[in-house]
Amino acid sequence: MNSPPPGAGPEPAEPGPDPDAVGAPVGRRLVLTMLGLGAAGLVAAPVLQRTMESGLGALADKDPTGLTGLLPNGGGFRYYSVASSVPSKGAADYRLTVDGLVDRPATYTLDALKALPQTRMVRDVQCVTGWRVPETPFEGVRLSALLDAAGVRPGAKAVRFTCFDGTYSESLTLDQARRGDVLVALRMQDGPVSHSHGGPVRLYVAPMYFYKSAKWLSGITVTDSVRPGYWEELGYDVDAWVGRSNGRDDAPTT
Ligand SMILES: Nc1nc2c(c(=O)[nH]1)N[C@H]1C(S)=C(S)[C@@H](COP(=O)(O)O)O[C@H]1N2
Ligand SMILES: [Mo]
Secondary structure (H helix, E strand, O other), rough: OOOOOOOOOOOOOOOOOHHHOOOOOOOHHHHHHHHHOOOOHHHOOHHOOOOOOHHHHHHHHHHOOOOOOOOOOOOOOOOOOOOOOOOOOOOOOOOOOEEEOOOEEEEOOOHHHHHHOOOEEEEEOOOOOOOOEEEEEEEEEEEEHHHHHHHHHHHOEEEEEEEEEOOEEEEEEEHHHHHOEEEEEEEEEOOOOOOOOOOOOEEEEEEEEHHHHHOOOOEEEEEEOOOOOOOOOHHOOOOOOOOOOOOOOOOOOO
16 A cells, blocks of 8 residues: 555645646646645545556645545546535435525435436547546436426526535536536446446536536526636636637637
8 A cells, every 4th residue: 555644634745747737727736735734625525446457646645636646446537526525325314405585495305316317428528637537327307307306586696506415516607517428426437326437316417517517416506697616716617618618729628
């Protein structure tokens, strides 16, 4: 094991060429600020993977969008959490609330979500820091279906997402949220969304950088204006179209 001991905190960024710097939307100073802000999270989330993919560890350590480490058997996905620990939830205690500017606020259990029509999509996943995972299946309930069920009120403009990690948040305009390729995902890689990947339920915003796909989704609130999410407050674009934002030119994912 070459994992840092608990409490060791983030490792200093290494000098030399930085592959992530190419096309990076944020300057070095901001990156370091982010790492500082994320230090609490870096302590606990671990350990997950410095062992097997130690060669990639240095690169992962420079990723400003969260705590990283390649997931075992993750097909190239990296583990991200800005929270130091996240409770595990399952069918017994998972809840998703839909509220805000709606006529019929609702709370869904996992079984209730499973009982709704499911949509499966297979697209590439693109992280704003550069890594891409090809052809990943996601499956779940269209966000538009939940919004329609709730009855969005006139004048509503946006949707805010909150997470049971207690920290992360995301946002979409109402038009973006109503796209057919935005899912409240129950499955990923043809299995239930694992805890590491934000299960039992995560958002999946296919056409946007993966930071939009909030893990451990617990709240959907319809609002009158966009409230920037966690990383957006720290400099990432709110309109996070892959290849058309954040100063990057990746191939689109949809
Ligand atoms: N709740 C929560 N959701 C999150 C994040 C996070 O730190 N917390 N990180 C985002 C970022 S930057 C990415 S790239 C993806 C990573 O998802 P993964 O851990 O399944 O690879 O989750 C996104 N959703
Ligand atoms: Mo990311």
